[in-house]
Amino acid sequence: MYRSNKDSGWSWVVCCGSFIAFLLETGIVKALRLLLPSLKEQFSTNTWVIGLIISLAPGFGAITSFSFGAEAITTAALPIYFDKFYDTSNGITHAGISISFMILPPLTQFLLDTYGWRGTLLILGGLNLHLVLCGALLRPLKISKIDYNHDSINDLSLKRTAFTSTTLVNKLKNLVQYMDPDLLKRSSFLNLLCMVTTSGYCFTGWVIYFVPHCEDLGFLPFKSALLATIGGVGYLAGTIVFPIAGRVLSAKTILYVSAVVMTLALATDSVMRVFNSYIGIMLSSFAVNIGFAVSFCCVFKELVVVVEEDKLSNAVNWIFVGYSIGSISSGFLSGWLYDRFGNYIKSFLFLSVVSALSVTPWLASGFKKAIKRSQRRDYSIIKDTDIKLNKK
Template structure:
């Protein structure tokens, strides 16, 4: 018999705190590695895109249906810590790349936690995701200046070890997970599925298990697919901003601490997004918010050529704050839209698949944004590309909406 727990109260808020910590560590760690990028590039005498590709970590597999969410997060978190310890001992850029890629399992852990949080809430989900996403603000505001300070004292190797220690807290996040069982019938259906699989020995059983555990049926929903594409594009932009903003500011002539403070301004923008989203949700539908905020992110990133030409610190601060504010509201809107179109029993994998898209976008940005700098000697073109992709990522959702309006009109005319 399943232990059916009420939503929107009790352990649900513990899940929110867990998601807050996980997002703070995941985003803050990526920003910290961005601050360390100039030192790593100098240490290993390599090109920017090599380090950027290593920092843009890969995704963890969707294993939370095969194992418990608790075990999945804890195992991936341990591997993340091992990756940082290995990175602190790196003697070649190849070794460093392998070590930093291993740290990418933290992204998978964060996705599982967000999936569990989505299942725990109905009425207060808007408030819950706003609180958890505030972890991004905490990570972005605190980690860059702290990383620069630690690097000045302990060097990049010592800082890597300290990052390993910080990411040990992800193991605690995993230990706090308590999978939610919404319905006894749902558990019985799952047990029936497992029982039938044990009886079947023909070749199709492997395919059936794969479809079940990964919830591949999600990709038959065009709304879900459009959100996955949007998340890939949004991650491309956000990762490029996370990794290359501080090096970009230093390239324009600003001091390391001045440059790292720009990321803190972005964190303030994300915090405002988390405060404003539950209020805006009362009057503005999520889809409308998504369109408006995407236009804002496109504008903010597109300001870079003007800001760079004047070497304006205020301009960089303004564009960073506006970009992260708008991006924060957009991501919160997407999470709510995913919850609206996906059933509870598929939510964890829905978040995981969106994180797969996020990781693909992050890896692409780590490579291309750095490669463009290596070729042109300037980050301006990289930020222009981020602006363009921010707008292009919305195109599938726009096509789906236009198709829906067209279909509705045709049916109404019959």
């Protein structure tokens, strides 16, 4: 028998590795979007082409998260290493995104001015090699025999046979079974998946096109990068607010509030750009990233509740697949809207519309439950009335 080492010292080492993984994997997208004008000019192509290529950086890793993908793996690992302090570790991990917003935009701008876009890409690639070290920190914890169940054994066996079967058909069948498509039949999980997909669309659209949009309005590159840094401060504030709000409000309420904040901030951002207000854009950048941070943290907290522990790894993978679909779609569509209308205002306005749609499944589910409760109440009243009449 072994004692569980959850919430132990090594767990916090893994949490630091997850923090760095989020910092680097999200930061590379934030850094690449600073190269968008240079790459567009260098290759004489449309905005949506460069945006789509940049969005593939997080999108490809998320789509392949059933096999690899830094953010998906580290996110799935946190419940293994944490129990009592899971919310805290989740917040620390997502704080890596905010730190990347604060340090990588000015760093990338400096590298771009000094070494050009080729040298900048070379240095950013070297930074991302540190993800290997983050993966090396993930090692098995000693657990008690009570926690070691047959489901985990079958899951590992299925994963092994998915890639060692002799025929291609068997490989595909085993792989589909390993992906656990039954999760998609759960309405509670689909609601979370929809939330992440729409949030991924809005988040990636903001990350890729925010600075180019500011420069398009006439702001200097340094001031545009500073606005992105303010957004990073907002994301950090969101990771701090989330554990506090989680003690008072339910996960669904937090998701509703974060969706409203994101929608209003993105809509306000579009209005401020019409009036070319630097302070207004700064405030909307701060607010929308608070919404992003709270939304993503809350999704993963709720995921632990609605999905069993032995299915959590596949559930996280599906979540990142949904995120990648939204991310890649935003890289293409937001850039296409710019090429079509000649400015980013409509692109960001459409981001606010997509953000408003993020809670639609939750509202529809709640509306259906309210109708069922009303029908049961009416049936109970009719039944009681019939009983009283029969007695008379």
